[in-house]
Amino acid sequence: MKYKTIIEPFRIKMVESIRMTTEKEREKFIKEAKYNLFLLKADDVIIDLLTDSGIAAMSSKQWSGMMIGDESYAGAKSWKKMESTIKDLTGYKHVLPTHQGRAAERILYGCMGGKGKTFISNTHFDTTRANIEFSNAEAIDCPTEIGKKPSAKHPFKGNMNVSKLTSTIKDKHQENVAGVILTVTNNSGGGQPVSMKNAREVSEICKKHNIPLIIDACRIAENAYFIKKREKEYKNHTYKEIAQEMFALADGCTMSAKKDGIVNMGGFLALNSQKLTEQCRNELIITEGFITYGGITGRDMEAIAIGLEEVFDPDYLQYRIASTTYLGKKLVQMGIPIMLPVGGHAVYIDAKSLYSHIPVDQYPGQALVCNLYLKGGIRSSEIGSVMFGKKEENGKRIYAPMELVRLAIPRRVYTQSHIDYVIEVFEQIKKEKIKAKGIKIVKEPKYLRHFTAHFKFI
């Protein structure tokens, strides 16, 4: 008998208590945090859906790995284990450890980029874009048209727009295009997957033009899940085989192990090119540490090696995607507008449509983020005009094309009843939606303002 209930495929051995708060207390906390949820104390949050990065619960196997971490400065056993796991998974010849994803990006794109160079991606994650631009190169996003429409259904909304990729290579001249980056799943595009067919097409275009293809592999296992379920010819492949096939289409990858590595800290970059590896190693030594530990401890390297195996467990992946889908489906049934279909690591609410009475210059996404905290102690993140909009020198404000709110689900942290609680809070949000007020920015820094800006309800 096959039962329809998908259970969390783990038992809980260690718990972390959640401090319950009242709406009255939360009114005070959020006021003190200037209506910016990054400025809240984590202890004042009931359900933390700010990110799925670095807050996973490690398994007992990973914790036991921590105990045998080899902390030798050079050539540690734990490094060898992490290196061989990554070589087996990616097939790339060289692996460089880093303290997290953006360190891998800074090193790699610092070496590949520079003035006059261009990178093209399905969507650059914000740290990827920042590191490319920091090297004085340019970052161009080529998502598909359907990927930009929140309610449009398509199995692979994270795909690269291949005709736009080709025309951009032509416009920029292929010798100036330093690299093509495929982000799987496409985080900024709604956590949507990229198909193998699309990856193959992108790879062929890159080969034809002699441009390196790099995979941002943060959520490669979740992407493999969607390929197995949605691309017929992969239905009998294992998740790991699918990931391996995708890596084989590219010349290297960066990965924040804080996502599909199921650890709290760590990352790496892996490459085939000997020349580029040597350049990156020199950079690595200057800022991260010796080439056999990067910025991570031996015990963390053990945990990454084990996490990268566990993440491909079919029971784990089924539970993982089922829990995100469960939340998304319930919200749809309730009539909350979300980005469809539900992605891998998060549910994205279309705040512009939910709060259609709040104009974009009053930040409907930030209003929803604040109300979710006030009503239920839920912390989420605004992915709209607060994050991507800006104030120009002449004071003119630029707004983002979408006003989304991300409910990112940490790995192995919350159970179904936590998610049911989130759903109940949304019922209240829906009841009170007409009363919801807009928000104004009262203080903002020049860069990455969403982290530190101060707000006020209008």
Ligand code: F0G
């Ligand atoms: N690439 C993608 C697609 C990411 O989602 C992230 C991080 C990074 C690179 C950078 O990795 O944080 O280890 O330096 N995303 C987190 C998030 C922060 O909340 O989505 P990092």
